[in-house]
Amino acid sequence: MPGLGSVRALAFDVFGTVVDWRSGVARDAAAILGARGLDLDWGAFADRWRALYQPSLERVRSGERPWTRLDDLHRESLLQVLEEFGARSLSEAEIEDLNRAWHRLDPWPDAVEGLGRLKRRYVIATLSNGNVSLLVDMAKRAGLPWDAVLGAEVARAYKPLPESYLTTARLLDCRPEECLMVAAHHHDLVAARSCGFRTAYVHRPREFGPAQKDDLPAEHGHDLVVADFLELADALGA
């Protein structure tokens, strides 16, 4: 781990990096909408819902609308996606249940064991755009052993705004260079690095489904490039 000896805290992106959002959303959509007699392309449903994610964040980041937590943005996007897919007349309880699919995402197979190893040597914290209660529900269900659940809601700034990274580092009492951002997304790592964080790219070739086209991880000059959290723990001596 060249030059990473000063790292004390690992800050994790969550959606796509720790958990498999696409399969989990597709599964819960199939269960909840399927019970209504709908038969859709559930992967496409998940993809469309996720496609509205960045535009919804951008309206908050830009100041077009005031701070709004992710659960509420997800719900607004869900109503649009349901309309687009012709899934009308769901009850409020069904909509709320489906919106909470994001609280019930499964971790990638290596995540729990890898985090357990990393936790013994480092502070491990979320640095996610998910709201605290979403991340707490997810962690309790999946057994994710976070030391702290931090990120956008606590900072009141969505990634990749610098405040999201810098507030998380400050709360962990770390200088930015003492924090290693762990993510499967280059844009997140590039933003973290511009705040002074060290960066670890985790390759998640199935995040966007079987047809995913990989971009090459090595081209962005991250401190570490790993296949999963076990390889990350190996690389960090944890």
Next chain:
Amino acid sequence: MPGLGSVRALAFDVFGTVVDWRSGVARDAAAILGARGLDLDWGAFADRWRALYQPSLERVRSGERPWTRLDDLHRESLLQVLEEFGARSLSEAEIEDLNRAWHRLDPWPDAVEGLGRLKRRYVIATLSNGNVSLLVDMAKRAGLPWDAVLGAEVARAYKPLPESYLTTARLLDCRPEECLMVAAHHHDLVAARSCGFRTAYVHRPREFGPAQKDDLPAEHGHDLVVADFLELADALGA
């Protein structure tokens, strides 16, 4: 547990309620200052340091000074206490080490087992005036299995200001009446209740040392009055 069926999250005071600050501070002061050849009344040293706690918080609560995290308030108070006890000429490293005694406090004997049981049924979070990094260090060392480390620093308001309680409830996506404040201090519970929280008083008869005079726990009308976290878990069916 009459009327507590709607509770989803337990919010814990930490200093005195979860951990034994007096013994821990006295122990570390004895080790660090003792190595300098000092022989003081270590319990009195801890008491004096703690006596400066509320006045230091009050200067922040009142707006006399801007937000300052507890580690920094503790350090300012420590310098005064060292002066009062005639412990001069400590190195910066020794002062910093002693200040971090608050990160190394031991839990009461029932705390880890009790929290483990309660965590299976409820969200368990800190609602402490301690800063996040202090609470994370303490939890890692002591094995306190928090779902979330929240409280004054995240809210940027020290207890008993209402914002400290209400921000914690909001981040947990709970209405105030869905939160049970757990503390060994009536003033904390009374403030939480005035925000709509339910309250559980835990009797910690040794928090202030062997000469502690108990105030009677029953007189404030808390929802629960328990001897320790195991009795709390019993009372809540956890």
